[in-house]
Amino acid sequence: GGAPWRTDAARAAARDYLRRERSFANLQQLVYGAPVQSNLVSDDAGGGGKDGGEGGSGDESGSDDESGSDDEFFKLKDGGKGRGGRADPTPGDGGAPSRRPQSIELGEDDSSRLPPPSGEYGGGAAGPGGGLPYSMEAWLEEGEDCLVERIRNKFVTGDWGADGEDGEKEVFDKFEDLEAGERYGPNGEVIEDSDDEDGEGTEGMTDAELRDLNAKRKASKKSEFDDEYDDSKKGNVGKAGDEQAEGEYVEALKREKEARMRRNRDEFGVDGESGRIRYEGFRQGMYCRVRIDGVPAEFIESFDPRMPLVIGGLTPQETERGLIRCRFKKHRWHKKILKCNDPLVFSIGWRRFQSIPVFSTEDENGRYRYLKYTPEHMHCQAVFYGPQVPPNTGVLAIQRLSGNIPGFRISATGVVLELDASAKVVKKLKLVGQPTKIFKNTAFVTGMFNSELEVSRFEGASIRTVSGIRGQVKKSIREGQPGSFRATFEDKILMSDIIFCRTWVPVEIKNYYNPVTSLLSKSGVDGWRAMKPKAQLHVETQTPIEVNPDSIYKPIERKERTFNKLYVPKSVEANLPFASKRKEDKKRKKKSYVSKRAVVMDATEKKKYTFMQAVNTIKNEKKAKRKEKNAERRAARDKEQAKQDEKLDAARKARKRQHHRTEGKLEAAKERKRLRG
Structure with a gap:
């Protein structure tokens, strides 16, 4: 429903x-x-x-x-x-x-x-x-x-009852648990290696074979124990002050080396030394024969067997030559500073050669400015011609290689920075000129250049007067001597001003390379002919030093400038206050009455005058004695002060020497750390 x-x-x-x-x-x-x-x-x-x-x-x-x-x-x-x-x-x-x-x-x-x-x-x-x-x-x-039972064979590879045996009977063999590292027998019992080896390998052996087998087992056990012991001792080497651990570590390294040598002998015992060299190569301390092609005959004639030879190799790029720029510093133990363009013997890598360095310093604009001498306690840049070497290679410089040089022979040390085909070292040059005609802010300058071509090369260049007024080169002019030009300035200049232009001129690096061939001469280094510095040639040849008259400093003689008197019109002077008006006394042509009259003293005035003369004489005598005493006292004080200054200078020099020595050690440590990377 x-x-x-x-x-x-x-x-x-x-x-x-x-x-x-x-x-x-x-x-x-x-x-x-x-x-x-x-x-x-x-x-x-x-x-x-x-x-x-x-x-x-x-x-x-x-x-x-x-x-x-x-x-x-x-x-x-x-x-x-x-x-x-x-x-x-x-x-x-x-x-x-x-x-x-x-x-x-x-x-x-x-x-x-x-x-x-x-x-x-x-x-x-x-x-x-x-x-x-x-x-x-x-x-x-x-x-x-x-x-x-029907599906049992579905889960295995094979058939359980294929061999016709009873399926209920389980047959096992010895197996090893790879994770636990233990071995098990047919019935599941744990067996040891020694038990297994004793049961399998000793059957049917003679007494001699058994002794050999036991000796091998004992040696293997001992080597395993030594390895474990060595590993445990190696971990204790880092503890500070543990001399015993260090000694045990050295002993462990010796045992490890002996074991390695023993293994090598066992491995290459059949092939002999030739087979070992074929696989390992030549070991340290072995004699080998090396064939070198292109050896000059002088090397064989002057060979000294008492002097060992060090054989090295060069990469293909190290056979090329070019300009080398390095960081350079005079050695603090070297007595004299180094002069630019003086030859030095460089030791870089496998090579020793002579070259001519050019010193420079880098300013804040990245420009390498020419230096005539090396700084006393600072680094500088050095550029010279030689074989190319990789950057960060150490450089050692020596002035002379002969052994009869007194003092410290190492002149400078450094490190290679870069390789280049051209150098950028420049030298400062000032061009000087004088004005011939001056207009409001324009002037005609002469004496700075020699031709119109040079003026056209420097059009737009900055110029400056000694008083600091800046200007610029405009165009050359035909009137006047060749090289005259028109220039504009910030303000009107004077005829007495000197105008100069600052320029930089590149410095040419001489491509000079003279390898040290001391092994090609029987007399060694003395037989190698090297370039000598100019100072050494002057000493050896007793040639006087050339003096350039332009290089001699001369006393500066400037004419005293005479200025015209200030002329003030009378109409203007009349309106000036009295303090600002000129007060010039006219020179009298005749003497005045005061200068011409005679003074006659009476007896009282003469007596007073004589007394004042005596008082002044005594006063002057006391002043002279006081002055003499003050001079003697000042001389004694200066002598004492000189002795104190001498002691202070000695202490100051010692502190300065210690400071530079500490700074040198710190810089050397930083350099070693940087080279190690």
């Missing part, structure tokens, strides 16, 4: 839930079965005969399902849908359908299929996925034909 959608609502809801559960396959339930039965039971699960008697109940439920689930677009297709209301007839029941749930065997090949829904068997408890429950009896059976 109610609405159609309310008919069997609980059964339809349970059926929809089971269908949804069936759409999600649970692999664990498919393989092992469901541990717990579902609590959702249909209405006819307990009655059995109610739905079974009504033959069309299955179709009605299907129609209700279709009418009740309007929101479902996809539905699972049940394989037994058409058989949902049909039961298998049983002869004993007279054609009545059987309602006994049938068990599903899982011994078939494809056991992962979903079980059939409950409608296929006409009712019963719902299994996993809405079907009947699995039967575990097949899995619990024992025997050769049981389900477990």
Whole structure:
């Protein structure tokens, strides 16, 4: 009597839930079965005969399902849908359908299929996925034909009963646990290496063979113990003041070296020394024969077997020559500073050669300015011609190689900075000129250049007067001597001003390279002919030093400038206050009366005058004596002060020497640290 959608609502809801559960396959339930039965039971699960008697109940439920689930677009297709209301007839029941749930065997090949829904068997408890429950009896059976024995060969490679032996007999062999590092016997017992070796390798051996075998085992055990002991001692070397640990570490290194030599002898014992050299190469301390082509005959004639030779190699790029720029510093123990363009012998890498360096310093504008001498306690830049070497290579410079030079011979040290085909060392040059004609802010200048071509080269260059007035070169002029030009200035200049132009001239680097060939002469270094500095040539040849008159400093003589008197017009002077007016006394042509009159003193005035003269004489005498005493006292004080200054100078020099020594050590340590990287 109610609405159609309310008919069997609980059964339809349970059926929809089971269908949804069936759409999600649970692999664990498919393989092992469901541990717990579902609590959702249909209405006819307990009655059995109610739905079974009504033959069309299955179709009605299907129609209700279709009418009740309007929101479902996809539905699972049940394989037994058409058989949902049909039961298998049983002869004993007279054609009545059987309602006994049938068990599903899982011994078939494809056991992962979903079980059939409950409608296929006409009712019963719902299994996993809405079907009947699995039967575990097949899995619990024992025997050769049981389900477990039939699928045993599905999980191994091979056949358990292929050899015809009894399947129940288990045969094992010795095996080793690689993770634990232990070995097990056939019965599962733990065996040691010594037990295994004793059981297998000693059968049928003579006493001598057994002794050899035991000696080898003992040596191997001892070597293992030494290795462990050495590793433990190597970790203790870092402790400060542990002399015992250091000694043990040295002993460990010796044992390691002996073991390595022993292994090499055992490895190359058959092939001999030739086979070992073929694989290892020549070791330290071995004699070898080296063939060198292109050796001059003088080398063989002047060869001294008492002097060892060091053989080295050069890369292809080191055979080229070019300009080398390095950071250079005079050695603090060398007595004299080094002069530019004096030849020096450089020791760089494998080579010793003589070259001519040019010193320079880098200013704030990145310009390398020419230096005539090396600084006393500072670095400078040196550029010279020689074979190319990689940067950060050490440089050692010596003035003369002969052994009869007193004092410290190393002149300077340095490090290579870069290689270049050209140098950028410049020298400052001042061009000086004088004005010939002056207009308001324009002047004609002469004496600075020699031709119109030079003027055109310097058009637009900055010039300046000694008084600080800046100007600029404009154009050359035809009048006057060649090289005259017109220039403009910020202010009007004077005829007495000197005009100069600052320029930079590149310095030429001499491409001089003279290798030291002391091994080609029997007399050694004395037989090698090197370039000598100019000062040494003056001393040896007793030639006087050339004096350039222009280079001699002369006293500066400037004419005293005479200025014209200031002329103030009378009309202007009349309006000036009295303090600003000129007060000039005219020079008298005749003497005045005061200068011409005579003074006559009486006796009293003469007596007073004589007394004052005596007093002044005594005063002057005392002043002279006091002045003499002060001079003597000042001389004694100056003498004492000179002694104190001498002591202070000695102490000051010692402190300065110690300071420079400390600074030198710090710089050397920083340089070593930088070279080590």
